[in-house]
Amino acid sequence: MNRTLANISAVPGEVKPQKRRTESARRPSFRQRRWVKGSLLPAAVIALWELGSLGGGIDPLLFPAPHTIIAEFWNMITTGELQSHLKISLLRAAAGFLLGGSIGLFLGIFAGMLRPVEDYIDPTIQMLRTIPMLALTPLFILWFGFGELSKVLIISLGAFFPMYINSFQGVRSVNAKLFEVAEVLEFSRSKQITKLLIPEALPNILLGLRLSLSFAWMALVVAELMGAERGVGYLIQDARSFMQTAVVFIGVLIFAAAGKLSDSLVRLLERRLLKWQDSYKGKN
Template identity: 55%
Template sequence: MGRRSGPGKRDGGKRAWQTWLAGALLPVTVLAVWQVLGDLGYISFLLFPTPQRIGNAFITLAKTGELWSHLWISLARAMAGFALGGGLGFLFGALVGLYRYAEKTLDPSMQMIRMVPHLAVTSLFILWFGIGETAKILMIAKGAFFPVYINTFLGIRNVDNKLFEVARVLEFSRFKQLVRLVLPAALPNILLGVRLSVGISWLGLVVAELMSSTSGIGYLMLDARASSKTPIVFVGIIIFAVFGKVTDSIVRRLERRLLGWRDSYQG
C-alpha cells in the first residue's frame, strides 16, 4: 500500500506546484513590467515607486522592528473583530434559521442594519467609544457579522425537510438535530460565510486604522502618506493583500477538509 500512495502524493505535489506557478504568473509579470517602466522613466517614482524601492522600504521597516510592532497590533484587531462578529453572526443566524418567530422578530432589523454603509457609522463609533481599541474592534465586527449571519441562516433553511422528518422518527432531541443534522448539512454555506467574513474583516481593519488610530499597518500607511513616503504606503497595501490571501487560503483548506465528502464540479 505504501508503494501505491507514493505516485499519488507526487502527483498531488506536482499539481500543487503547477497551481502555484499559474497563480504567480500574472503578478510576477506585472511586477517585472512595472520595474522596467520605472527604470526607463515612464512612470513617476513619487506616485508609483518601483518594486525594488518598495522592497527596500520593507527591508528597512523590518530591520528597525517598526513593521512587526504595527503588524501584530493589526493582526490582533482583525482576529478579535472577526471572532466577535463571526461568532455573533453564527449564533443569530442559527437562531433565525431554526425558529420562524425569531426570523420575523430579528431579521427585518438585521437587514436594515446591514444596509447602513460601513463609513456611515465610523463617526458614531468614534463618538460613542472614542479612538481606542473598542471602536476599532466593533467596526471590524460589524463587517464580519453579516456574511456569517446570512449564510448560516440560508444554510439551515436549505436543509432538506425530509431529514427533519427522519430525525423525528428517530426521536432526536433538538440539540441532537442541530449537531447531527442541521450543522453538517448547512456547513457549506457557513464556511462560505466565514470566508467572506474574513475578507471583510480586513477591509474593516483598513477603515478603522485609517480613520482613527495611532498604531497598526493602516496608521503606518497614513503617516507615510503625510510624509510623501509612497513606498511605505505600497508596503502596507501589499501586507494587507498578502495576509488577506493567506487567511482566505486557510479557510479554503479547512473547507476542503471538512467538505471532502462532496463530489462537486472542479472545472
C-alpha cells in the first residue's frame, strides 16, 4: 500500500536523489578527465617511438626503445643504484631551495614594503639575475670547491630570483587603500604583514614558489653536471661518457617527473589557500 502511494505521488520524469548521486559517482571526475587528456600526447609519442624502434627505423644508440629504457630502469632500481643517486639529488635540491627561496621571499617582501630597501638592493639583484647560471658555476667551484657547499649555493641562487621578483611584485600589487585603513586601525608592522600583506600577495608568492622550484631543479642539473661524484646529474654525465643512452633518458625522465610532482604539489596548495579567489578558469 505504501509502495503504491509512493509510486503514484512520484512526479513523472523526476530523478530520485539516490539515483542521481549514483549516476554522478559513476561519471569520471573533472581531474580524472583532465589527467586522461594530458596523458594522450605522451602515450602517443611513446607508442610511435616503440613502433619505430621495433621496425628498425630508429637508431637504438640515439633513441633506445621504450621497453629497453624500462628494463634498464628496473635493473637500476633492483640494484639500488638509482635510489642512492636520487636521494643525494633530492637533498641538494631541498637544501638549495629552502636557502634561496626563503631569502628571496623575505627580501622581496621587505623591498616591496620599504622603498629604501628597494633603492639599495633591487638594482644589484636585477643586474645579477641576468647573468647565465653556467657563467657563474666555474666561479662557485673556484671559490667553494667541488663539495656540497658550492652545489647548494648554485641551487639556492637559481631558486632566489623567481621568489624575490614575485614576492616583490605581490607586495606592490596590494591595494594602497588597504594600508591606509591599516594605519587608521593602528596595525603594527608585524600585523600589517601577517593580516594584510601576506594574504593579498599570496597569489604572486605561490607563483614565485612554483617558478623557484622549477629553477632549483634546473640549477641542480647544472651543479651536478659541472662537478659531482653522486646524484642524478652525475649519473647522466657518466652515462653519456660511456654512450649509455638509456641511462641518460632515465635521468632526464627523473628530473621531469620530480619537477612535475613538485609543481603539482604547489598547485594543490594554491587550490587550498586561494579558494576565495574568483579567477577565470578558461572555457570548456
